[in-house]
Amino acid sequence: MTVELTEDQSMIVETAGKVGAKFGLDYWRDKDKSKEFPTEAWKAICEAGLCGVALPEACGGSGRGMLDMALIIETLSATGAGSTVGQLFMCNPIFGGVAIVKYGSERMRTELLPKLISGELQFCMALTEPDAGSNTLEMRAYAAPDGNGFRLNGQKIWITNVPESGKMLVVARTMKYSEAARRSDGISIFLIDTGRVGISHARIDKLGTNTLASSTVFFEDVRIEGDELIGTLHNGWxxxxxxxxxxxxxxxxxxxxxxxxxxxxxxxxxxxxxxxxxxxxxxxxxxxxxxxxxxxxxxxxxxxxxxxxxxxxxxxxxxxxxxxxxxxxxxxxxxxxxxxxxxxxxxxxxxxxxxxxxxxxxxxxxxxxxxxxxxxxxxxxxxxxxxxxx
Known part of the structure; x- marks a missing residue:
């Protein structure tokens, strides 16, 4: 790979720098103090086309790639946002964008990616569990088969951006341990509405990254439709x-x-x-x-x-x-x-x-x-x- 940026990449960095300069250190300090989501900054980032730089042109993105997205995040962080700005991109063009582009259906790409890129729709991912932590394969959230869909029960913790999100990427077991040949078998990924009946969440009081909420999430008999599966059933690991x-x-x-x-x-x-x-x-x-x-x-x-x-x-x-x-x-x-x-x-x-x-x-x-x-x-x-x- 080359270390030197192309002319286009230099222009992207310049654009990110101008956006970041509008929301400098004082803006992020105030948002941290009030524990508010940086709505104005994220809107400006999306309006400048920076959110969708790595996502397909057919869906409103730039189709450029992950390298350009990294350059944008570096620049926004250095102009005042700090490390938490990476979480904004993590939740949206990664958990939403990459997941849909690589493993989602055509319907998801058509309906959801334009809204993600414009900033109209935000995402989160429910993965970590209280009794599993880094040992993800010990997750207990279980989506039981129910007709042409599933019923999800379980708990997740330290989930970023839940209150602001409209869609949640949920990782759960769809096969019981006794039925799986390997520990990594029987894990599936779904993309569901954050506000769906049976989902509740509570914000965790924490030391930093206060501009994005971290939450405990509870699933009580949550209905998941069959076409909300992302990737391969039982083989999502x-x-x-x-x-x-x-x-x-x-x-x-x-x-x-x-x-x-x-x-x-x-x-x-x-x-x-x-x-x-x-x-x-x-x-x-x-x-x-x-x-x-x-x-x-x-x-x-x-x-x-x-x-x-x-x-x-x-x-x-x-x-x-x-x-x-x-x-x-x-x-x-x-x-x-x-x-x-x-x-x-x-x-x-x-x-x-x-x-x-x-x-x-x-x-x-x-x-x-x-x-x-x-x-x-x-x-x-x-x-x-x-x-x-x-």
Whole structure:
């Protein structure tokens, strides 16, 4: 892959930068404080054509690809949104768009993608369960056969964007453990209405990423029609992994942009702040080295993520690259925001200077949407050929 952006990609980045500049640090600080969805920002993103950059032209998208989407998220994050902007793309052009394009019906593509791209319709995905966590194969939500459809019962937790969504991608068992030859058998994916009878949800109070709600979701005898299946009945596990690996790309792009932003805020402050003998604190190596380290790691994560996105666009396996990129980006972002706060001293703790929000938001991504430990497990088994430990 090439590192240099094409002329078209440079124009896309410029457009994203202009949109992001309209909703800078103060906007995102205020939305975080009020725990409000960034309606105005998401509307502007969609109106600029940025939401649908990786989705088919026939449905109103640009048909360009995942790499261009990563560039957009990096830019929006770096202009003030921080890492949570990746969740907006994760929920919509990934959980909604990629899932429908790759595994949905023609009816779903025709009816839903134009609404997604315009911002009229939002999505969420109900996957994680209280008693399963990262061990997704232990999920207990069960969609029992019922005529030409199913009846779903169960519970999910830490589901992003439920209140704003009109459609929910639900992962559930459609085959009981006793009937499955393998643990990964009998898992199916459905796309249903969030407001359907039998679905209830409650918002979780949390440390950061407050602009997007995280919810506990309950399913009580929820009717699912047969044509709401996404992908292959009983064989949704590999299809789910495909969607989740694409999710990593959006997450990483948001983290990379956040490192950019945190370092800029820290270095701008350090150039102006003078403490001993009138010398700017930016001259202290004790402040320089940690930020320089985070910058180096950010650039590595950026390149690996763009490689993953390029492989996705070429229809080639990209899971290893997307997971490695997410691992390094989350660690670099955690370090960069921590050191940016340390650089600013007490002012880094003040909401006025914004870094504390970036720090709170990015902490989530050390263990979500996949934990560091699970990524290391993946690398050990699949890249190093070591024995499975879990």
């Amino acid at each position: 590999p299809e789910l992994l495909d969607i989740l690996n694409a999710e990593r790309i959006a997450t990483t792009a948001g983290l990379v942009g956040t490192v950019d932003l945190a370092i800029k805020l820290a270095t701008d402050y350090a150039r102006e702040r003078k403490v001993f003998r009138g010398k700017p604190i930016s001259s202290y190596q004790g402040l320089q080295f940690p930020l320089a380290q985070a910058y180096a790691e950010m650039e590595c994560a950026r390149l690996m993520n763009r490689q993953a996105a390029t492989l996705f666009d070429q229809g080639k396996p990209f899971g290893t690259q997307s997971n490695i990129a997410k691992l390094i980006a989350a660690q670099a972002c955690s370090a960069a925001t921590e050191r940016a706060m340390q650089t600013m001293g007490g002012m880094g703790y003040a909401t006025e200077f914004h870094v504390e929000r970036l720090w709170r938001d990015c902490r989530l991504f050390r263990f979500a949407p996949v934990s560091e430990e699970m990524i290391l497990n993946y690398i050990a088994v699949h890249q190093l050929g070591m024995m499975r430990s879990y």
